[in-house]
Amino acid sequence: MVKPVQRLDELVDTEALSPGHSACAGCGAMIAVRQILMAAPRPLIVVNATGCVEVVSTQIPHTAWNIPYIHVAFENAAAVASGVEAALDVLEAKGLGRRHHILVLAGDGGTADIGLQALSGAFERGHRFVYVCYDNEAYMNTGIQRSSLTPLGAWSRTTPAGKLEEKKDLVAIATAHRIPYAATATIFFWKDLVNKVRKAFTFDGPSFIHVYAPCNRGWYFNPAETVRLSKLAVETRYFPLYEVERGVYRINYFVATPKPLEMFLKPQGRFQHLLKPENSHLMEALKQSVDRRWEELVVLSQRGKQAYAAMQG
């Protein structure tokens, strides 16, 4: 067990990601990546899927990366990471190289849609890496098209009247592979995030972290609000913070009295139509889905408590 970080100065102080990349001002994904890199152990290799983070940080002949970094394609980050992990494992045994910690960064599209097969394969094979899905709830790099993690009701360029389907439960999918550790996190709760990253790297197998990353460009909000929105997402129970360790669920931030969901939706252009009376049925459906998800989590975490108590004897 690693000691939890309490203060900023306990984190890695070298910046693995240089300033001067070309992300939009106030990009939640890049804030998340920076926090993750400050928490991840060294030596570290980053494997990235095609998407905003890759595009804004690797423009030839420049790079924002001060640590080894590889991008291959959109849907195969987990497969590339499998290869890197296997290679260094063998090379170390042969005295030709050494093992590194491996961090995979992929968007919601690169993880939950086109990359799901490669991810599932890698989870099942049990490669040792930490896979982070930074979730900005759409394909941002190609200009805001829906993904399976776009929320119910949200506008995107391919859901012009609002999305009619619910967001996939990514952590449940990950957990169904019986991986040792899966968690959610977001940037406002930085201590929770960095400690989850540190914990994730301690397992001898794949770990998964679903990081909520507000995107002002795609959600249409004031860039100054990025961090506040990540906070509101949690406080409205829209994006609960929890972890699943060896199948045992634990809510890390219990939202006893949630703020009204509207507080989270209102500042965002993508939800404006939901606030209109003629779309109250969509709003209602979204609220119900948020409530149902929370209740499910509470049940799962109670079961988790019992399981934990039983384990303690």
Next chain:
Amino acid sequence: MQRLHAPVLLSGNDAVALAVKQSDVDVVAAYPITPQTTIVEKLSKYVADGELRARFISVESEHSALSACVGAAAAGARCFTATSSQGLALMHEVMYIAAGMRVPVVMAVANRTLSAPINIHCDHSDIMGSRDSGWVQIFCENVQEAYSRVIQAFRLAEDSRVQLPVAVNLDGFTLSHCYEAVQPLEDEDVRGYLPRRRRVVLDYESPVTMGGLSLPNTYFEIKLEQARALESSKHVFREVVKAYPGEKDGLDVVDVYNPGASVKAVCLGSTAGTLRHVAKTYGFDVGVVNVKLFRPFPREEVLAALSEAGLVAVFDRALSPGAAANPLTSDVKALLYDAGLRKPVWTVVYGLGGRDLTTAVVRKLLEELVEAAYAGRQEARTVYLREVAAW
């Protein structure tokens, strides 16, 4: 050369697997597909038995197989994959990336046609679909060659002047499942032939960014540099063959039989053996130009072999629907045109979906070719060798 080992009876796929084992690969990532499957079955057994110190990654798709190889190669590993047909088609995206990222991956392709309709038998449609991916592409005539080429492929791919992925093609079933007496090398000879070379890899001590984004101001130069590396790999290929510690007869970029003949048949892969056999057996004065190195295309050597010919017949085992010519014919015609040589070129389409190329069919065709050449006929023809042998 002193022969320590007696020849062993191996299928094409067994020979490839043995070559990979002796090449001391670190990572094998592969997915089953007929007729390639027994290569990776064998390799997984070598790993399980401790005969090969490697990680065998049983990926969930060919796309991931090649992706894992790119990652492994970037991390410094010597790695291998093998596939056929639909599997190669699924890898298509990553093939271009592997070449663009300059990773020395070696892949065996047991050539098989493409769906639809689904068919497991040999033709060259699969690799022709990835013809322009930037890989070095080698075709083998027999099982011995498949063995030797795989070992040579690692040395070629890892040469700092090349640093490109290499595909070793062997005709599905005709070679992959055909047993021949193979003379393997000693393990030590292979080890000496394939030293570990230093190259840029993912390493925390000297960080590099691989697979970055290129805009129109840089892309053109990067791709030209890559294309030039492929072009010049022909010379390195020659060096690699020259340094090979085993039999190297007939392993040059092209192999020409009966160079003085006026009729020349140009082909890829195992078909060369059939053509030579028929020409010899029935006394046709026909030369056979076996293109061993398909990419980079050995322009000078093929041209030299054809410059005196009166009639050229190019054997294509893949269609390029709607194109001006089928793949190999297209290369040959461009070559002749550039050299200012106007000669009749027949395109002979054969063996699609595994249709057998029997000696009887070849005999009839060679008769026609010799007759046309004798009569001085100048027209180009397209011939489809469709006769079905008795099953």
